[in-house]
Amino acid sequence: MSVVRDLRVLLRFRDFRRLLSVRLLSQGADGVYQIALAAYVVFSPEKQTSATAIASAMAVLLLPYSLVGPFAGVLLDRWRRRQVFLYGNLVRALLASVTAVLMLGHVPDWLFYVSALCVTAVNRFVLSGLSAALPRVVDEERLVIANSLSPTAGTLAATTGGGLAFLVRLLVADSDAAVVLLGAGLYLCGALAALRMPPELLGPDRQLLRPRLGDALTGTARELTAGVRHLAAPARRPAARALGAMSVMRFCYGALLVMVLMLCRYALTSDPDDGLALLGLALGISGAGFFVAAVITPWAAGRLGPERWIVVCAATAAILEPALGLPFATVPMLVAAFVLGLITQGAKIATDTIVQSSVDDGFRGRIFSVYDVLFNIAFVGAAAMAALILPPDGRSVALVVTVAVLYAAIAVAMTKQRQMAPER
Numbered sequence: 001m002s003v004v005r006d007l008r009v010l011l012r013f014r015d016f017r018r019l020l021s022v023r024l025l026s027q028g029a030d031g032v033y034q035i036a037l038a039a040y041v042v043f044s045p046e047k048q049t050s051a052t053a054i055a056s057a058m059a060v061l062l063l064p065y066s067l068v069g070p071f072a073g074v075l076l077d078r079w080r081r082r083q084v085f086l087y088g089n090l091v092r093a094l095l096a097s098v099t100a101v102l103m104l105g106h107v108p109d110w111l112f113y114v115s116a117l118c119v120t121a122v123n124r125f126v127l128s129g130l131s132a133a134l135p136r137v138v139d140e141e142r143l144v145i146a147n148s149l150s151p152t153a154g155t156l157a158a159t160t161g162g163g164l165a166f167l168v169r170l171l172v173a174d175s176d177a178a179v180v181l182l183g184a185g186l187y188l189c190g191a192l193a194a195l196r197m198p199p200e201l202l203g204p205d206r207q208l209l210r211p212r213l214g215d216a217l218t219g220t221a222r223e224l225t226a227g228v229r230h231l232a233a234p235a236r237r238p239a240a241r242a243l244g245a246m247s248v249m250r251f252c253y254g255a256l257l258v259m260v261l262m263l264c265r266y267a268l269t270s271d272p273d274d275g276l277a278l279l280g281l282a283l284g285i286s287g288a289g290f291f292v293a294a295v296i297t298p299w300a301a302g303r304l305g306p307e308r309w310i311v312v313c314a315a316t317a318a319i320l321e322p323a324l325g326l327p328f329a330t331v332p333m334l335v336a337a338f339v340l341g342l343i344t345q346g347a348k349i350a351t352d353t354i355v356q357s358s359v360d361d362g363f364r365g366r367i368f369s370v371y372d373v374l375f376n377i378a379f380v381g382a383a384a385m386a387a388l389i390l391p392p393d394g395r396s397v398a399l400v401v402t403v404a405v406l407y408a409a410i411a412v413a414m415t416k417q418r419q420m421a422p423e424r
Helices: 002-010 014-041 051-062 065-076 081-105 109-136 140-172 176-194 213-218 220-232 234-267 272-304 306-325 330-358 361-389 397-420
Strands: none
Touching: 002 140, 014 081, 014 109, 014 140, 014 176, 014 272, 051 234, 051 361, 065 109, 081 109, 081 176, 109 140, 109 330, 109 361, 140 176, 140 272, 140 330, 220 234, 220 361, 234 272, 234 306, 234 330, 234 361, 234 397, 272 306, 272 330, 306 330, 306 397, 330 361, 361 397
């Protein structure tokens, strides 16, 4: 099988394997930490969670990324990316430990959210740096397959981390703080894994480094303007189209996630622990969809082109999402989790490839930070919409139909734009 053969070749690159290990440990820790937060906020028996409360939590945790993201991009184009992985994971290990202490202390919610925000804010630097560094460890010929393996493996690591968090909480210790401490340990391992790479390996090139932090921060607006102008150039319009499409797909995914959280908490089971276990099963099945996307996307994108593959993913979601979502039953929901995992990850792999192939190395940090900002704004907007539409038990025909219409609009818009500006 050609995909398996390509993966074997790719894994022979020592530096790629080392960068991948940092990603797996970092995103595995993210999965542990995020499930601990979800369990604490949504599935604690003493908390009466609502869609509005979930949306508020997402806003507190994600909206500030719109401020952090641009600074992350400017700094990633100046700081050595290997050092970002080292110190970023060390800081997250410390901050996650603080979060665990706050959980045990039953502090006011706002203080808990501030701590969680600090952990996830550092995450912007690490994830953007991982994407920007990938072309430094593989050749251009294998960039598509690298984009299939690396981000998808990271997503699977996050899913595995989430599964480990479920096991620890349900079988070992019924304590969200204990789960958070497990995440802190994995962050520490990610920092140690970064030490296996030379500091200069991942770039950016030395001539692009500007060591004075004050100059970098004061020039943020100018640098971001240059990055957006770089993205808007005719040669990079496919990247702009792909980013727009993925932002809308992220909106759809966010709205459906809030619905699934409410269904697992109230509609499909009455016990919080059973609801948490069902959510874990749904996330695990979605992770299987991510894996299948990693296998078939290189072949599909190679045959159709990355943009056409995004169109296929969006059109498939427009058809299958309402068919599987409207019954509001456990089995169709689990099937939908697999399908949406495959579709979302397949489109993301194609988008990453388009962006990395179109954007110059000196701009990648900024562009991927803009990518993150768009993702977070879309996600929070989706949560806000879900809060307005969803009833207390999470069953909403209006939300399912709205998401299906958005998927269809992506497919139609991408098709029309390709016809108006065909790839060369």
